[in-house]
Amino acid sequence: MAKQKTVLFACGTGVATSTAVNAAVTEAMKARGLTFNAMQCKATEVPSLADSVDLVVSTTPISASVTVPVIKGLAFLTGIGKDKALDDIEAELRK
Amino acid sequence: MARALMNFLDPQAIALGVEAQDNEAVIRLLAGKLEALGYVKGSYADAVVKREATMPTGLPLGYALNVAIPHTDPEHVLKPGIALAVLEQPVNFANMEDPDEAVPVGFVFLLAINDKDKQIDMLQEIMDTIQSEAALASLRNAKTIEDIAAVIG
Numbered sequence: 001m002a003k004q005k006t007v008l009f010a011c012g013t014g015v016a017t018s019t020a021v022n023a024a025v026t027e028a029m030k031a032r033g034l035t036f037n038a039m040q041c042k043a044t045e046v047p048s049l050a051d052s053v054d055l056v057v058s059t060t061p062i063s064a065s066v067t068v069p070v071i072k073g074l075a076f077l078t079g080i081g082k083d084k085a086l087d088d089i090e091a092e093l094r095k
Numbered sequence: 096m097a098r099a100l101m102n103f104l105d106p107q108a109i110a111l112g113v114e115a116q117d118n119e120a121v122i123r124l125l126a127g128k129l130e131a132l133g134y135v136k137g138s139y140a141d142a143v144v145k146r147e148a149t150m151p152t153g154l155p156l157g158y159a160l161n162v163a164i165p166h167t168d169p170e171h172v173l174k175p176g177i178a179l180a181v182l183e184q185p186v187n188f189a190n191m192e193d194p195d196e197a198v199p200v201g202f203v204f205l206l207a208i209n210d211k212d213k214q215i216d217m218l219q220e221i222m223d224t225i226q227s228e229a230a231l232a233s234l235r236n237a238k239t240i241e242d243i244a245a246v247i248g
Contacts, residue, residue, distance in 0.1 A: 079222075
């Protein structure tokens, strides 16, 4: 079995929308048979933490300097495009 | 429908039929209520306004009247809670994902959050509510706090 991946959830404060997105993604991935290590941070902290994670899911814009895959998390707040975002996350976790 | 949201929404922190010039006026109105009710410190209102300017919280839901969820860092919060304004006329908030884009907002949920691990339920209730166009339409038509409680109580 592949090593468990780490997902970094980011938002403006690191406590509000990233918490909601983390909970939604964790639940949905569990239903798809996938688990991962979750971390949360402020959007401004992403560049310094990105090297130690496999994937970033953020509700706010992230610095272009970040090289790991970034998936937009707003879908989990609005419900619009949520299935597509979940498919993208699943694909990254299964890599 | 998110019937448990009312557990987190203080009836005294609900404002219906709000006439506001801009998003700062709405934030200050609701922040004043949360401060008076003991949810947040005096520094909270300025902190939310400042944060909204750089990291906005407008959520484009694809409705004519969308939602904004202004909030700020935990250090300005005394205890968790939510204030709600239903606006008479929409005001623009910038899009959380694209700060250059304006989102017309009819519902403002001002969040007081101080511990992410304990406020997951509260955040999920808000998400459930705003993803229901029917729930928002009912909020829009609410005339009294009792009407609100009937929607999200």
